[in-house]
Amino acid sequence: MMEPKAIVEEMMNKDSFSKWLGIKVLEVKEGFAEIQMIVRPEMVNGFGIAHGGISFSLADSAFAFASNSRGRHAVSTEVSISHLSAIKVGDVLTAKSKEIKNGRQIAVYSITISNQEDKLVAHFKGNVFKLDRDWNV
Numbered sequence: 001m002m003e004p005k006a007i008v009e010e011m012m013n014k015d016s017f018s019k020w021l022g023i024k025v026l027e028v029k030e031g032f033a034e035i036q037m038i039v040r041p042e043m044v045n046g047f048g049i050a051h052g053g054i055s056f057s058l059a060d061s062a063f064a065f066a067s068n069s070r071g072r073h074a075v076s077t078e079v080s081i082s083h084l085s086a087i088k089v090g091d092v093l094t095a096k097s098k099e100i101k102n103g104r105q106i107a108v109y110s111i112t113i114s115n116q117e118d119k120l121v122a123h124f125k126g127n128v129f130k131l132d133r134d135w136n137v
Contacts, residue, residue: 002135004028004069010135011065018061021054025065031099031107033065039091050087058095059111059124066097066109067128071135074107074128085121092116095124105130 002010008028012018027034037058045051059081067074087093094114101108111124 001071004030007068007071007135008033008065011068015061017057021057021061023058023061026094028065028069030070031066031102033062033069033097034094035062035065036092036094039087039089039093041089044089048088050089050091052081052083055083055087055093055113055122056081056124058093059097059113059122060126062095062097062111063109063124063126063128066099066111067107067126068135070102073131073133073135075131077106077127077129079124079126081122081124083122085115085119087115087121091121093121 005028008025022037024036026036039050043050043054095111097109097111099107100110107128109126112120113122115121
């Protein structure tokens with residue numbers, strides 16, 4: 001079985017969108033991922049704040065990395081996000097994905113997104129279905 005870090009490296013190699021976001025992987029272990037990005041001017045909406053899809057996408061990447069870190073391919077089945085505070089250009093966002101429940105086929109994750117002041121700006125919840133396929137080199 002591949003190590004969690006190797007799985008995430010493999011995923012990032014093929015993930016053009018996470019690369020476009022500028023995501024940096026800070027930590028990965030079984031059932032957990034911590035990633036970070038900086039909000040750029042092209043990521044804001046007409047209100048001058050980060051488009052909701054930016055925080056959603058950051059959380060979704062952390063969710064994908066954590067849920068696949070145990071060595072089985074996992075795909076999302078249900079997700080939701082609560083935006084708690086405005087995100088601005090230049091904000092450094094950190095997403096932490098923690099496993100809440102690791103079942104045989106279904107797993108549940110809680111993802112928090114904080115800014116550079118350690119202020120919680122969004123909370124994301126996601127469920128995955130584990131496929132009958134392992135990560136291999």
